[in-house]
Amino acid sequence: MTRPHDKLQTIVRAYQQICAGEEPWIALGNFRSAWYGYAKDIREQLVCEPLMQPVEETEHTRKWAAFCAASVEFLCDRYSVACPAWTREARYRLTAPWWHTKHIYHIATRVQLMQTTPEPFARCNIFCGNRLFQNKYEMSEWVQEARARGLKSPGEIWQYARQKEISIHGG
Structure with a gap:
């Protein structure tokens, strides 16, 4: 028997889909639909479980794990949801900056991203600006x-x- 929350697009499910080859913005877009839409009354359930490490960890999966953790921290802060402790684990801090832009070599772009990226992302060494979670x-x-x-x-x-x-x- 399938329970209603088994079909929720939790952050765990989104990350599993990313690790399985799904386009990250599709998986995260589906998570955002749950967060902002059909599951906004049960947001804690969407983020309470920690991400499971993939069998084969790669730079791609590490980056997106960090991005997922920062996203949870950001959204929980913005919407007054208790932030789960797992988001603050050291494994979600990237050792090298991840400039989430096509213009990685433009210094002005990097400066702007450093100035506008929300703290949870910057703490994870992800620089993406502040417009990701418009909805x-x-x-x-x-x-x-x-x-x-x-x-x-x-x-x-x-x-x-x-x-x-x-x-x-x-x-």
Whole structure:
């Protein structure tokens, strides 16, 4: 018998899929759909279990394990969910910086990433900026909220929603 939470796209499931060859952004996108959408009332269940080390660890799996741990820490902080202790294990700290950009050799890009990357990612030596966890669910809610407050101009509505986003996720 399948329990309802067996089908949840937990961070453990996302990481297992990445290790099995799934495109990381697909697996993490499915996790984000759970976090922001259908499982937002049970977020702790999505992140409580630690990642299992793959049978064959590679640079790819180490990077994405660190990314998953930093993501959990970031999201738990932003949404007032108790952050599981496993995210702070030393194995999730990369020894060399991971510049998550196509422009790795541009110094200005690196500087910008160092200035804008949220602390949980920077602590793991991942530099990715602060726009990774924007989501359509919240943006839609904020647009509706702006309209309920009487804002009518598309520019004003966008500005209201953007300010809400900045207050939660940063610039």
